[in-house]
Amino acid sequence: MDTVLFIVFAAVAVACAVNLILQKHPISSALSLVGVMGSLAVLYLLLGAEFMAVTQIVVYAGAVMVLFVFVIMLLNTGQETGGGKSWFAQVAGLPLLLAFIALMGLLICGPLMPRLRAVQFGSWHGGTARAIGRAIFTDYLLPFEVTSVLVLIAILGAVVLARKEID
Amino acid sequence: MNEINPPQAAEYLRFLPEIILIVAGALLMVLEGVTTTPAQKRRLGYFALAAIAAAMLGGVAANNNSGQAFHRMLTVDGYGTFFRELVLGVGFFCLLSSFEYLRREGAETGEFYALVLFSLVGQCILATANDLLMVFIGLEVSSIASYILAGFLRGDRRNNESALKYFLLGSFATAFLLYGMAWIYGILGSTNIDDIHNVLSGTDRIVPLPLIGMAAALTFVGFAFKVSAAPFQSWAPDVYQGAPAPVSAFLSAGPKAAAFAVFFRVFMTGFGPINGRWVPLVWACALLTMIIGNFAALAQTNVKRLLAYSSIAHAGYILVALTADSQVGMAAMMFYLASYGLMNVGVFAVINHVANRHEKFVHISDFAGLGKREPATAALLTVFVLSLIGVPLTGGFFAKFYVFRAALDSHLIWLTVLGLLNSAVAAYYYLKILAAVYMQEPGEATSTLQPLEPGLRLTIWATALGTLLLGIFPSALIGFVSNSAATVLGKLGP
Missing domain, CATH: 1.20.120.1200 (NADH-ubiquinone/plastoquinone oxidoreductase chain 6, subunit NuoJ)
Incomplete structure (x- = not known):
């Protein structure tokens, strides 16, 4: 199932x-x-x-x-106009995509993958709100707090872009 | 469930410079709302300068208390402190030289100062990051603030182009970096740089090399973009040309130094055990970067664009130090970035002085006759340009000397020879600036020069003095950086 x-x-x-x-x-x-x-x-x-x-x-x-x-x-915004693809994208796009998928397939299905246990659905219980809360406020306290600075910068950026007086 | 241990006081102390900058930045955002006149806005700028100076002192206090902090997210050591002080110094002088620029453009606002402080927070975090998660967040904090700074003069079309290109290409590169980090976490089960080193150097390694090589390559793309190394350099000329001159100075010295700091730390410690995989890649990248930077610079007539290509070429020289993959190479990189930061901030301050309102005069020909109009400024510009070339008695000479000596120590004969040939090519386009300054009659730009503003004067004199000091007494700094590099590489197991 x-x-x-x-x-x-x-x-x-x-x-x-x-x-x-x-x-x-x-x-x-x-x-x-x-x-x-x-x-x-x-x-x-x-x-x-x-x-x-x-x-x-x-x-x-x-x-x-x-x-x-x-x-x-x-x-x-209307429909995308002019599908201006570069000559490189037109010529090499599809072959490169296929090569990438083949490489990924080789890495994942081939003998290179580490010999680990396969994922079992329902065998892991670490994703509860409690577990994540603990992780955020202990091991990952600093990244969590610094991310708030990132949000502050985004707000500041919005203010700068939206303000009137600078010409 | 494990016990929750709140962070110790010593850990906060190790994070002190960032705390000072964040608090000051937030205060500036509040104060911006209650100030109205330009004189009051100028005072906000002085407050930001004071905050950076305080953060530099905080960095020293943190270094006296060195160690790891916040569950091994940060490592405060000599290496991290060196880069913290370096980016703070760059930020200080860029801010000092921006006052006149912002006044001229009628754009004196607290947001500019706050953004510089926040960008410095990200760079300080990068300097001390010991976990790929912190690397990512630090890079984003630094970059997003820089994107906004690059487009700060909203009405200027060049600013808009600069910010948009920087933002789109920068986000794209960050996506590569993040994808690489996700691979590393998936394969190795940790994002901590020490853990990555330990897993990779363990004898019972169950991790196949091609997979981890793929992950390292993805992070390489992200870092190479941030330091503007070829083939990911195409954003740099447009961004440095379009951004306001003090911001170009900041971008070419500050975020770049921080990105190199983390680049070297991740590759030489974390990925150190698999250096056989990445050294050839960096070799090719270094050579390509030097060649593209120097040869493209030959054709430039816009000084800011010329310096952008020159900055690409300098990134190439620093990558030579990474190719050497040794303690000497790491020390050489630190020395290089210090002297590069000084001379680049200085030369951009001179451009800022000559450029006038709306950056009308930024062509090489606009520097004609500067030697007659302002002999002192012209002499200091000469110091910077000679240092960029790498002439003895300037910091730039010893920077190149240490990098190529490190390369020779690691038996990179060809790379050294090609690198030296490249610096000979570079002399040509740098001397074009000096030729205009001394051998041509004053033109419109130099005839209408305003008197040198005190902030700019201080910036130019201080950076020129620093450049000369590094060129005459390099031993003091080289001793410190060698010790720091030894600490970073020495604490690792075999």
Whole structure:
């Protein structure tokens, strides 16, 4: 059952990701991204990372995507015009993509992968809010606090870009 | 469940410079709201300068108390302290030389000062980071503040182009870095640089080399972008040309020094055990960077763009020190970045002086006759330019000398020869500036020069003095950096 769910949602995630790139209209791309985020949340849930799954839905699929869609609608961007691909992208794009996938396949399926236990669905219970809270406020206290400085800079940047008096 | 141990007082002390900068930056954001007149805004700038000076003292206090902090997230040692003081010094002088620029453009605001302080926070964290997680966050703090600074004059189209290119390409490079870090965590089970070293040097290694090589290559791409090494250098000319002159000085010296600090620390300690994998890659990258930087600079007529290519070439020389992969190489890199920071901030301060409102005069021909109008400024500019070339009695000479000696110690004969040939090529385009300064009659730019503003004067004199001091008495600094490099590499097991 777990494996079936995994395969279904992994396939949905990949399909949405491909669609995200192929779509010409920004709104369609943004909605495909919602699909990617949602399926990723299910994958996290399957692995036992329940807090991550909820955060993924609330923050990414919720807040971030709503903002994306708002901005796209406010700017009233139309269809992508002029698929100006460089000659390099046209000639070498597909072969390079295939080579990359082949390389990844070789790394993951081949003899190079470390001999570790395979992932068992439902065998890991470290993804609760309690466990994550402990990790954030003990081992990862400093990165967590410094990230707040990052948010402060982002706010400051928004102020600078939006202010009037400098010409 | 393990016990929760709150951080000790000593750990906060080791994080003191960053704490001072963050508090001062936040205060500036508040004070910006209650100040109105330009004179009051100027006082905010002095407050920021005082904060940087306090942070430098805090860095010394942290060094007297060296060790790791916050669950091994930071390592405060001589190496980290050196780079903390270096980036703070660069920030101090860039801020000092920005007062006149901002006044000229009518853009004196507290946000500028706060952004410089926050960018310095990120660079100080990079200097002492001991965990890839801190490396990533420090890099983002430093970069995002820099993106905004590059486009600070919103009405200026060159500023907009600069900020947009920097932001898009920078985010792309950060994604590579993060992807590499995710691989490392997946393969090795830790992001701590000491742990990475221990796992990789262990004899019962179960990790296949191609996988970890792939992860190292991804982080390499991210770092190479941040230090503007070829083939990831294409952003630098546009960004340095478009950004306000004091910001260009800051970007080419501060974030670059911090990025090199973490680049060397991660590759020479964390990935040290697999150096057979990455040294050839860095070899090629160093050579390509020197060649692209120097040969592209030959054709430039805009001084800021010329210095951007020169900054790429200097990144190439520093990568030669990384290729040497030795304690001598690490010490040479530290010396190089100190002297490069001094001369680059100085030369950009002179450009800032000549450029005038809206950076009208930034071509080489605009420097014509500076030697007649302002002999003192021209003489100091000569010191910087000679140091960039690497003429004896300037810091730039010993910087190149130590780098190439480190390369020879590691038997990199070809790289040394090609590097030296490159510095000979570089002399040509640097001398073009001096030729304009001394051999041509004053033009429009030099005839309408305003008197040298005190902040700029102090910056130019202090950096020129530093450049000469490093060139005449290099032994004091070289002793310190050698000890620091020995500490970083010495605490590692075999």
